[in-house]
Amino acid sequence: ASCIRLFTDQYVSKTATKTVSEFEYDAPSMKTAVPGPKSQELLRQLGEIQNVGAIHFFCNYEESRGNYLVDVDGNRMLDVYTQISSIPIGYNHPALIKVMTNPNNVSAFVNRPALGILPPENFPEKLFESLLSIAPSGMNRVQTMACGSCSNENAFKSMFIWYRNKERGYASPSEQEVGTCMINQSPGCPDLSILSFMGAFHGRTMGCLATTHSKAIHKLDIPSFDWPIAPFPKLQYPLEEFVRENAQEEARCLEEVEDLIVKWRQKGKPVAGIVIEPIQAEGGDNHASPDFFIKLRNIARKHGCAFHVDEVQTGGGTTGKFWAHEHWGLDDPADIVSFSKKLLTGGYYHRDELQPDKPYRIFNTWMGDPSKNLFLSEVLNVIRRENLLEEVTRSGKALLQGLYSLQTQYPHILSRARGQGTFCAIDACSDATRDSIMLKARNKGLFMGSCGEKTIRFRPALVFKEYHVHQLLNILNDILAEHK
Amino acid sequence: ASCIRLFTDQYVSKTATKTVSEFEYDAPSMKTAVPGPKSQELLRQLGEIQNVGAIHFFCNYEESRGNYLVDVDGNRMLDVYTQISSIPIGYNHPALIKVMTNPNNVSAFVNRPALGILPPENFPEKLFESLLSIAPSGMNRVQTMACGSCSNENAFKSMFIWYRNKERGYASPSEQEVGTCMINQSPGCPDLSILSFMGAFHGRTMGCLATTHSKAIHKLDIPSFDWPIAPFPKLQYPLEEFVRENAQEEARCLEEVEDLIVKWRQKGKPVAGIVIEPIQAEGGDNHASPDFFIKLRNIARKHGCAFHVDEVQTGGGTTGKFWAHEHWGLDDPADIVSFSKKLLTGGYYHRDELQPDKPYRIFNTWMGDPSKNLFLSEVLNVIRRENLLEEVTRSGKALLQGLYSLQTQYPHILSRARGQGTFCAIDACSDATRDSIMLKARNKGLFMGSCGEKTIRFRPALVFKEYHVHQLLNILNDILAEHK
Numbered sequence: 001a002s003c004i005r006l007f008t009d010q011y012v013s014k015t016a017t018k019t020v021s022e023f024e025y026d027a028p029s030m031k032t033a034v035p036g037p038k039s040q041e042l043l044r045q046l047g048e049i050q051n052v053g054a055i056h057f058f059c060n061y062e063e064s065r066g067n068y069l070v071d072v073d074g075n076r077m078l079d080v081y082t083q084i085s086s087i088p089i090g091y092n093h094p095a096l097i098k099v100m101t102n103p104n105n106v107s108a109f110v111n112r113p114a115l116g117i118l119p120p121e122n123f124p125e126k127l128f129e130s131l132l133s134i135a136p137s138g139m140n141r142v143q144t145m146a147c148g149s150c151s152n153e154n155a156f157k158s159m160f161i162w163y164r165n166k167e168r169g170y171a172s173p174s175e176q177e178v179g180t181c182m183i184n185q186s187p188g189c190p191d192l193s194i195l196s197f198m199g200a201f202h203g204r205t206m207g208c209l210a211t212t213h214s215k216a217i218h219k220l221d222i223p224s225f226d227w228p229i230a231p232f233p234k235l236q237y238p239l240e241e242f243v244r245e246n247a248q249e250e251a252r253c254l255e256e257v258e259d260l261i262v263k264w265r266q267k268g269k270p271v272a273g274i275v276i277e278p279i280q281a282e283g284g285d286n287h288a289s290p291d292f293f294i295k296l297r298n299i300a301r302k303h304g305c306a307f308h309v310d311e312v313q314t315g316g317g318t319t320g321k322f323w324a325h326e327h328w329g330l331d332d333p334a335d336i337v338s339f340s341k342k343l344l345t346g347g348y349y350h351r352d353e354l355q356p357d358k359p360y361r362i363f364n365t366w367m368g369d370p371s372k373n374l375f376l377s378e379v380l381n382v383i384r385r386e387n388l389l390e391e392v393t394r395s396g397k398a399l400l401q402g403l404y405s406l407q408t409q410y411p412h413i414l415s416r417a418r419g420q421g422t423f424c425a426i427d428a429c430s431d432a433t434r435d436s437i438m439l440k441a442r443n444k445g446l447f448m449g450s451c452g453e454k455t456i457r458f459r460p461a462l463v464f465k466e467y468h469v470h471q472l473l474n475i476l477n478d479i480l481a482e483h484k
Numbered sequence: 485a486s487c488i489r490l491f492t493d494q495y496v497s498k499t500a501t502k503t504v505s506e507f508e509y510d511a512p513s514m515k516t517a518v519p520g521p522k523s524q525e526l527l528r529q530l531g532e533i534q535n536v537g538a539i540h541f542f543c544n545y546e547e548s549r550g551n552y553l554v555d556v557d558g559n560r561m562l563d564v565y566t567q568i569s570s571i572p573i574g575y576n577h578p579a580l581i582k583v584m585t586n587p588n589n590v591s592a593f594v595n596r597p598a599l600g601i602l603p604p605e606n607f608p609e610k611l612f613e614s615l616l617s618i619a620p621s622g623m624n625r626v627q628t629m630a631c632g633s634c635s636n637e638n639a640f641k642s643m644f645i646w647y648r649n650k651e652r653g654y655a656s657p658s659e660q661e662v663g664t665c666m667i668n669q670s671p672g673c674p675d676l677s678i679l680s681f682m683g684a685f686h687g688r689t690m691g692c693l694a695t696t697h698s699k700a701i702h703k704l705d706i707p708s709f710d711w712p713i714a715p716f717p718k719l720q721y722p723l724e725e726f727v728r729e730n731a732q733e734e735a736r737c738l739e740e741v742e743d744l745i746v747k748w749r750q751k752g753k754p755v756a757g758i759v760i761e762p763i764q765a766e767g768g769d770n771h772a773s774p775d776f777f778i779k780l781r782n783i784a785r786k787h788g789c790a791f792h793v794d795e796v797q798t799g800g801g802t803t804g805k806f807w808a809h810e811h812w813g814l815d816d817p818a819d820i821v822s823f824s825k826k827l828l829t830g831g832y833y834h835r836d837e838l839q840p841d842k843p844y845r846i847f848n849t850w851m852g853d854p855s856k857n858l859f860l861s862e863v864l865n866v867i868r869r870e871n872l873l874e875e876v877t878r879s880g881k882a883l884l885q886g887l888y889s890l891q892t893q894y895p896h897i898l899s900r901a902r903g904q905g906t907f908c909a910i911d912a913c914s915d916a917t918r919d920s921i922m923l924k925a926r927n928k929g930l931f932m933g934s935c936g937e938k939t940i941r942f943r944p945a946l947v948f949k950e951y952h953v954h955q956l957l958n959i960l961n962d963i964l965a966e967h968k
Contacts, residue, residue, distance in 0.1 A: 038605075045608040049616065049625050053843025054600050061595040061604050062588075072605045083598040084849045096594045100584075104546075109593070110580045110859075111545040112828070114567040118543050121522075121556045124529040132533065141533050146630040147850060153633075153689040157706055164705040173704055181703040182682075184694055189708035198666075204848055205637040207690030210668055217844050219665040220657055221648040222641055224673035225707065341849060344596070359537030360701050364688055365568045365825060366631060375594075 023094055024066030024463075027471060028445025029076040036073025056442075064091035067461060067468050069447060077442065078471055081449035085281075085313050085459035086341040088379045089388070093463075095378045108371045115144070115367040116359075123370060130377040131347065136323050138333025139349035144368025148312040148340030149203030152275070154362050155336045155348045156207050159273035159306040160192050161356050162335075166304070170357075192272040193225065193264055195257065195305070197232040199283030199452075202275055202310050211275050214283040214452075228260035228271060232280055233288045237418045238404075250292040254299065261303045273306035273335075274299075278324035281313040284452020285425030287418055290328040297330055306354065308336040316342030317383060317462050320393040320421035327420065342462075344379065345372035388462040396421040398466045399458065402473040410480045413437075424458040425451070437479055446475040507578055508550030508947075511955065512929025513560040520557025540926075548575035551945060551952050553931060561926065562955055565933035569765075569797050569943035570825040572863045573872070577947075579862045592855045599628070599851040600843075607854060614861040615831065620807050622817025623833035628852025632796040632824035633687030636759070638846050639820045639832045640691050643757035643790040644676050645840050646819075650788070654841075676756040677709065677748055679741065679789070681716040683767030683936075686759055686794050695759050698767040698936075712744035712755060716764055717772045721902045722888075734776040738783065745787045757790035757819075758783075762808035765797040768936020769909030771902055774812040781814055790838065792820040800826030801867060801946050804877040804905035811904065826946075828863065829856035872946040880905040882950045883942065886957040894964045897921075908942040909935070921963055930959040 035043065035057040042058045063070040067090055069079035079091075089096070099105055113120055131142045145151040173188070181188025196202065196211035203209065204218060210225040212218055233250045236242035261271045276296065280286035300307040314324035316339070321327055325334065338348035345368050356362050383389065396419060403417035403426050416427040428434035431454045438448055438456065451457045460468065519527065519541040526542045547554040551574055553563035563575075573580070583589055597604055615626045629635040652658075657672070665672025680686065680695035687693065688702060694709040696702055717734045720726035745755045758780065764770035784791040798808035800823070805811055809818065822832035829852050840846050867873065880903060887901035887910050900911040912918035918938045925932055935941045944952065 042603075042605065042608060046603065046611075049608065049611055050627060051839055051843055051846070054847060055603065056601050058605050058607070059597065059602050061597065062591040064595065069602070083596070083602060086596070086598065086849055091595050092591060093594070097590055100590050100593050106581055106584050107546040107576060109584050109855075110577070111548065111575050112567070112570065113543065113545065114570065116538050117540050118553075118567060119526075119530065119539065120545050121526065121542050123542070124526060124533065127530075127533055143534060147634060147848065149637075149848060150631060150633060150689060156690070157688075160707065161705045173700075177704060178700045181700050181705075181708075182697050183713055184703075184708035184710060188700070188704055189706060192707050204641075205634060205689045205691060206640070206694075210690075213666050215844075216657075216662045216665050216672070217842060218847075219668075220661060220672055220845075221645045221665075222673060223644065223676050223709065224665075224668035226668060229667055355535055358701060359535055360699075361704075362535070363538060363702075364631065364633060365570055371593075 023092070024090070025068045025076060028068070028078050030443065030445050031074045034071065034073075034075055034442050036071065036075060038072040042072065056447075061091065066090035066093075067464055075445070077445045077447040078468060078475075079447045080458045080460040080464070080472060081447055082459055082461050084341070084449065085318070087461050088316055088342040088344070089382050090461045090463040093382065095382050096375055099374050099378050105371075105374055108374055112366060112369060112371070114365050115370065116363050120370055126370065126373045126377060130373050130380060131343070133380060134322050135349055136326065136333065136337050138351060139337060141352060141355055142349050143347055143362060144373070145346040145348070146366055146368060147346045148338070149205040149208050150364070151312070151338045151340055151346040151348050152203045152208045152310060153205050155308055155338050155350070156194055156273065156275070158336065158350060158354050158356060158362060159194070159308060160190075161361055162306060162354050163192060163270075163272035164190060165357060191269045193227040193269045195228045195230060195260060195264075195271045195274045197230050197276055197280070199232045199280045199286055200275070200277060201280070201282035202277075214280075226269065228264045230257045230260055232283070232286055233292060235287060237416045239287065239289070239418070246289065247291070250288060254292065254295050257296065257299055258303075261299070261305065271303065271305045273308050275308040275310055277310045278314045278327075279319075279420065279423060281457065282451050284455045285418060285457055287420070293325065293328045294330060297332055297334065301332060306335040308338065309334045310338050312338060312340045314423065315339040317389050317392055318342065318421050318423045318459065320389055320396060322389065324420065324423070344376045345369060383462060386463075391465060392421045392462055395460075395464050395466050395469050396424065398469040399424050399472070402469060406473070406476060406480065410483075413480060413483060419458070422458060422460050422464055425455050428454045428456065430454055437476075437483070440479045441475055444475050444478065446472055507576070508574070509552045509560060512552070512562050514927065514929050515558045518555065518557070518559055518926050520555065520559060522556040526556065540931075545575065550574035550577075551948055559929070561929045561931040562952060562959075563931045564942045564944040564948070564956060565931055566943055566945050568825070568933065569802070571945050572800055572826040572828070573866050574945045574947045577866065579866050580859055583858050583862050589855075589858055592858055596850060596853060596855070598849050599854065600847050604854055610854065610857045610861060614857050614864060615827070615833075617864060618806050619833055620810065620817065620821050622835060623821060625836060625839055626833045627831055627846060628857070629830035629832070630850055630852060631830045632822070633689040633692050634848075635796070635822045635824055635830040635832050636687045636794060637689050637691045639792055639822045639834070640678055640757065640759070642820065642834060642838050642840060642846060643678070643792060644674075645845055646790060646838050647676060647754075647756035648674060649841060675753045677711040677753045679712045679714060679744060679748075679755045679758045681714050681760055681764070683716045683764045683770055684759070684761060685764070685766035686761075698764075710753065712748045714741045714744055716767070716770055717776060719771060721900045723771065723773070723902070730773065731775070734772060738776065738779050741780065741783055742787070745783070745789065755787065755789045757792050759792040759794055761794045762798045762803075762811075763904065763907060765941065766935050768939045769902060769941055771904070777809065777812045778814060781816055781818065785816060790819040792822065793818045794822050796822060796824045798907065799823045801873050801876055802826065802905055802907045802943065804873055804880060806873065808904065808907070828860045829853060867946060870947075875949060876905045876946055879944075879948050879950050879953050880908065882953040883908050883956070886953060890957070890960060890964060894967075897964060897967060903942070906942060906944050906948055909939050912938045912940065914938055921960075921967070924963045925959055928959050928962065930956055
């Protein structure tokens, strides 16, 4: 078939087990510097319509396969950023193409319904088959949304509604509440808050943005809410070598969380919910221990705050479990778990108590997109059939070991290798060095992402195998050797 | 072909010109009361996962055609609500099915890109062919987003960024601004506001929700911003009979707008932008004159506020022009025009000055969905080929005339018929009567929407023809005659 292409691979280590998927390329192949001339011409065209400052290059998605992203100049790169971590099983997976070409599915794409009022016949069945089949423990309910920000915004709203219903003893709202809410005033629009963490990223709409604290460029000039912000533990890596120091740091942060909850209650802006990522991604791939999260969950419970785990970036299998927070072993489940990206649809799971008491409180025109649920069902089939979570665990171990080796070999350039599954990261000695390594890697056919101040983040698809790990490490090694 | 079905139509007036599109049904056909037994069973199933209080019934989208929505119990209804006004050219339009089955398009559906960093090769071309080919005058730039709320949230952010850049004379932000924005504090997160109107609906995420004032259920329990809210003119209909009274009412509201701008500037919360719908939809189909909007635009200009026209519900041709605000004849174009729904993708047009100065200020993972742009291109082809804007004008005239006749015939039940194109509405004497008429109509095969306190809103697709108008009027007439 035209999809199968085999090339000798100059980067592949001899010891790596070579696994060639039926539909994938074998290795990177570079024709021009990136962005090449065609990308540059398209950048000029698009620049007349939009700010193009964030664009890396233009892509030929038709020709991209599996872990390999092909650009418009014919450059083929091993992609370990995967559209900001949103491609679950690689490019053009045959199983997904089948969804598209199945005539039974045409109507779901052509007639996008208003899901909240007129769902399609198969909507409950598809939810059971897709999102509910992977629901985190303790969660029987799910609400789809169009994107990550909308998911978190509506999760926050659910927590506010839940909190106020508790406060008023589940009575009907007063006339004063109904009246004042129409003009944005308390008590109808109450002074409640969400506690978030320094370094967090929960989205960019105005509610989410009030809980995002990763980079100034996201927040500058946008009005915000006076909500409490706790320190996120700054741990030393590898975690297993700094257990005592890290536990102290985590204790310090938890103490601060409790102080802030009390302080904001005294201020008249009680904390309705706590939101946290299992691994702070955009903020620099910051980890914390299961013990930290369990204790945080208990603090939320103790103070009557909802506990919202934002799995937009960590969810979908990339840590080796379907949800990163499953690594914690929580006895008392979270109240809300939000997702997007690799799940192909936004949304959130929640406990029964977090369901709004009335219709139209959590609502919008589309409330997701059932055509995305069709793709998700098939993604889950592939994950199960191909045991991709085991694959991620295996590849992730190889990747992290490789990063440890590189930082041992180049200690003046690299440090703080860390990761769970293939959700890995390593720091460069400066942002300039990080950026230079990334550009060189791109020109050698390895496309990576950055986060935090000087971090490289690895976000491969779930079909990333040990074979690809070795390609990645060899390219990085070549660059670092030259960098010396 | 299996798509062509002809039935005798008991409701069709003998005088109506009967135009049967090649793919459409001929008339409603009812088998059960709505919701029927199958819908009720599915409601029970979905009720275990979500609040289903807003669901009308479950749909068989495969069998729906053109203006007719078929439910899971085999009931076929003339649909003049069209998924909350979001279906542009009817169900299963053959032109859209072709988009789906064109092998060149498969990759756009299967590989959803992060548009802000890695757009597909044809992205600029498709934008020119679709959104830019219908850009409102004065607008050369467009930013796509996933939904209406995200569109307005990002439009607001663009106005805040623009306003602050003006204030600081386009200098770099100070260290203090960069530092304070990370912790949600002024001056980095400044106390700026957006002026909105009582009765407005601009979405449900927290920024949008602070400008939404249509129903308490949307806003109750959600923290908000102290932003100014002006009265929207309460006009008397038909507009041409109350020109003098309406002009006075509009003058009163404009005066209040200027007062609020001054007051909020004095309060230290300057108005960065004014947001308004050309016709308040969710708030009750409230109209205002072109003169009102032209003067409002001038007030925005005078006080240095951006002027944002929210065309999420009015855009896409339903008023007889592609954008409702084109009816005003603005000399000085708006600064931002946002859209979603019938455009199939969210987004907003803006003037050059409103483009953020730096990348990553207006950004998220997906920034829209190029597969929706493919559908939109084809929708625009159909609109042009079939002269649908003329069709809307013709059908709209017949619909409004019919509503005038009904309210003359049933003055104790109906009043205030109003509309532009097919974007029409009529008030019932009470919310109970409105709801009762809607339920009876549904059981006779006419599915309508409501808005405001006691209003029925008509939001048919652009393929709604005079023939369908007569079906609609006959069903309504039957119900009203019984109601007497």
